[in-house]
Amino acid sequence: MEVKMDLVSEDKINSMGSMEKLRFVLDGVKSGNIVVLEGGLTSEEQMKLIELTMTEVNEDFPGIEMNGYPTKRGFLNLRRKTRLTVIGPANTMHTIKKDNDLISAIISAI
Numbered sequence: 001m002e003v004k005m006d007l008v009s010e011d012k013i014n015s016m017g018s019m020e021k022l023r024f025v026l027d028g029v030k031s032g033n034i035v036v037l038e039g040g041l042t043s044e045e046q047m048k049l050i051e052l053t054m055t056e057v058n059e060d061f062p063g064i065e066m067n068g069y070p071t072k073r074g075f076l077n078l079r080r081k082t083r084l085t086v087i088g089p090a091n092t093m094h095t096i097k098k099d100n101d102l103i104s105a106i107i108s109a110i
Contacts, residue, residue, distance in 0.1 A: 002109065003034060003092065004031075004032065004033045006035045010038040013038070022049050025037070025041075026052060030061050034107060035086075036085070036087075037086075039083070040069070041085050050064075064087055065087070065094065067085070067098050068082030068085035069082055069101065086103060094106045
């Protein structure tokens, strides 16, 4: 079985409103895709995505696995975003190692 990966540019993500962005990500992951966001999500968006995901967990959708590279410290740390966010179905993607510059994950077909 194949695993599909959606690589989404920062320009595309920035053109969406917050809820539109979260719905786009969640719909992709619910379809079984690994979604990689250049530029990532703000910490508020990550929390809202987890909250939204929890309302949709059922027999067919086990939830999400999400990881990202943190931002470099900037001026006043306002609206911090990750540099890259990787999101996938919890039963397909399993993070095994993460630090500031490396995310190692096992992706398995269902």
